[in-house]
Amino acid sequence: MEKKYPRLQIAKYVAADYFSAMVSWILFYTFRKKIIVAPLYDSVGQDLNDPTLIMGIVIIPLFWLLIYYLSGEYHNIYKKSRLQELGRTIFITTLGVIIIFFILILDDTIISYKNYYQSFLFLWGVHFSLTYLPRLIFTTRTIHKLHNHIIGFPTLIIGSDEQALQLYNDLQKKPKSAGNQIVGFVTINGGPKTPLSNHIPHLGNLNNLIETINNQKIEEVIIAIEPSEREKIQQILTKTKATNVMIKAIPDLLNILSGSVKMSSLFGVPLIELSHELMPAWQENVKRVMDVVLSSVALVVLSPFLLVLAIGVKLSSKGPVIYSHERVGRFGKLFNIYKFRSMYTDAEINGPALSSKNDPRVTPFGRMMRKMRFDELPQFYNVLKGDMSIVGPRPERQYYIQQIVDKAPYYLLLFKVRPGITSWGQVKFGYAENVEEMIERLNYDIIYLENMSIYIDLKIMIYTIKTIMEASGK
Template sequence: MKQPRINSTLYILSDAGIAILTWLCFYFLRTVIYHYPFTLPAGFYLGLLLYTTGWLSLHFLSGAYEDIYHKSKLSEVLRTIVVSLIGTLVLLFIFILKNPQQNNFNYYAEFYSLLIPMLFFTIVSRLLFLRAVNLQLKKNKVFFNVLLIGTSKNAVRFFNTFTTTNSHSGYLITSFLNINGNAGIDLPASVYKYNQLSAIDDIIAGDAIEEVIITVEKNERDLLADILRLLSDKDVNIKITPDAVDIISGAVQATNVMGIPLIDVHSGILPSWQKNIKRLMDISIALTGLVILFPLLLYAAIRTLFSSAGSVIFFQQRMGYKGKPFTIYKFRSMNKNAEEDGPMLSSANDQRITRWGKIMRKWRLDELPQLINIIKGEMSLVGPRPERKFYIDQIVAKHPEYKYLLKVKPGLTSWGMVKFGYASTVDEMIERMPYDIMYIENVSIILDLKIMLHSIRIILSGKGK
């Protein structure tokens, strides 16, 4: 069933309209402050473009354009106040530095003439959007299918509490996976019932599941770990029912988004503002790299062309974020048809590697075309290195926790690459895996910067292989 969900594009268009309106208001109020006729100076339209772009960038970095169906009115108002203050303060200092005066009273008047309209129109816009969202949820025009996982006893108790407190939340428990495997469950006939944990992939896909709630007892840690491992590469939100110790100790942060206390499982997920800054860094650095390194890219392409028969760019399918395949780009460093007998990992003395290919690998030049993958959003600057499904299946058979690496975008470099380097065998991939899991559990902008600096040091030292 297609749902009329409000797209974040409308949020962006609304903010762009508000920026244009407040820029006009600002110019008009300045005529009042300085007592001169209202006119549009020569730099008005350029200023309007920069002003609008600046506000949209600030809202994007703050996470304003995330899924609006998971927002609260209070958080949006507070976010708007913070962003508006930051934006107007930046403009105030630009004006003061550009035209310093002994008495800056007029600048403060300009500050409020910009801040107040921006705050008012943006908050009104946000509240109108969220009101429309709430009406859609209450009328069940928009809803989120929920899969409940647990024992029959826990499931019935939770289901009754959930349906009582969440009648207008938009969350509907449509499926139940009984880990006990018992058939007799006192749940409505409208709830699909399953009893095979191994079928969780088919359940999520077939029932269009967007939320998963786990009601497993905490003394069943091994079972809980197995469930989380199976869900690690699924594009669903995961929540766990807390016990008294969880809430009292404060060891985990509970949320009341769905009407009752639930623990969000969000390892490896950055806060919205950090995630957006990370993406902005990816795009900015990748674009800058393509421009600055263009002569080197051109030289590498020409050398690759004449090094041996075959294409300049090597295309290969890798597994990306949430297990979605994508095509990775590299300068070809091996002879043509190097894998005609099937997938093979490279080694230090691999005869398939061309003479020029060895030079590129030493200085990591063959990886540079992946800057395009980064711009496309398929990769990040920092993240676990993407591997082929052929090898991932072998690793997962031995170490299912490898699937945790699919919770984030793969990267041009990684903690594992810095600490271990390239892997020549599946066992070496497994040996490198703990470093990448640690990255996911501790991901941050600062950690990304540290890994990038160490990667640059390794590249400059020519220690690639």
């Protein structure tokens, strides 16, 4: 089976979109100047040297790429349908042309108002045609490869008995594949010798589910368990929701599944597709753009203040200015978090320990920084790297995560999003001094996950600024 290259596929879409936007703008410029306001332009040479044309060739394509990115056009690049592509291209073309019309075209010198309609329709028609044609070609080729098993999505079946066997047989009988490459199955209670083991490899059980997903690079999981195993459904959902995989289930489980679901048909094999999008794709992209822009601005604008803090840390006690420690991020990925050091260098000589209200390990300067949250400012660099977001659940060390998961397994749900510099739990609860308080703060983070939106992020940022101004941090 041919290996997928998502970045290369995205690059094809980006290149085609850029070229289509550039050509459509040149054609529109020629139409606008030669057809609508021809008396004002009597030389082709003047048109080719027009700064407006040159600027448009550079800026307009970038504008369209930004629109496509923010709207999620480059999301799930291998799971597009031709009908979906058509609808989204019509909508985004209409939106973009309206923006261009009001910003650039509305002040044109015209003979009659009919020229406005002509300009709008010409730009819309040319841009849509040139954009949709290559997309249609790319999507058709991808669908052909999926149907013919040339490319696929490594898929794991959870279940091993009659339900799972029936699902496997149904998938194998279909003349056109949806791209599901079944690599194996995991059992709930049974051993490796099950009806399904005669067809595909047995890869373990629920206890090593996450390890199996990571090792096999699983992209989709299909839950096909027996009615007698339904008490395990919540455990399965908790484990799998903490991973970056699409989760589907056979329809018989619909009445016991929680959360948003939608039907998905694998060319005749109906499945329930569990929604994993905590935010719409466009909001997630806007959030990322906000993270990059705000972090860049913060690091530049605050650089003199960061230098003052660095000097204060250095003069207050011996040791490095920046404290770096390993944390667990999105989808369980490890990364190094950066802070201004607020404790003495031997603070954890006896092992990991959470800070407390009057912690003697905290330096006087560090205590001031913690009250104002200034020690977290270097994490804007983590945001730029993509390890963190400005708003999101606070990242924890693996040492404490295991203790939390033992008491509150739903903590794994936090791995669905990037950890943040500030969070709803941080604003409403603050620093936790023990595992019990970390679990209590977790409740606020779960509320955040259930209500994620750009509006909520902005609200949390405002509350964080208020906390800083009031110096009410711990």
